[in-house]
Amino acid sequence: MHERSLVQNLLKQVRQIVATQGGGRVSEICVQAGDLSGVEPLLFAAAFEEMVPEVFSAECRLKLDLVPVTAVCSHCQHEFEVLDFQFYCPECQSGTVDVIQGDELQIISVTMESIDSHEGVSA
Ligand SMILES: [Zn+2]
Secondary structure (H helix, E strand, O other), X not given: OHHHHHHHHHHHHHHHHHHXXXXXXXXXXXXXXXXXXXXXXXXXXXXXXXXXXXXXXXXXXXXXXXXOEEEEEOOOXXXXXXXXXXXXXXXXXXXXXXXXXXXXXXXXXXXXXXXXXXXOOOO
């Protein structure tokens, strides 16, 4: 499954981030995914839920931020949102457009709790 390898790669990156921060319990991972990144949100979330307990903990949540596809017309420089994969300029109808946003899959933030915060202190 395509999503599994995307999630695997993502979790590997998060693990590196956690390592550079000196470790901690990951409570939330915020990811930005463009319409062109090939991410199917439901499948991605399902793969995440299945795989995250192996790497972090089952309580770790995924926040998927979907990014619309944006392109700029190389003819009139008009910037517009691409809907339904219609890659032509709504201003001048030119078909020569450059995608400037929408094919990314990137980590926006990783929320960590320090290792001590849940252990040791009890009410
Ligand atoms: Zn145009």
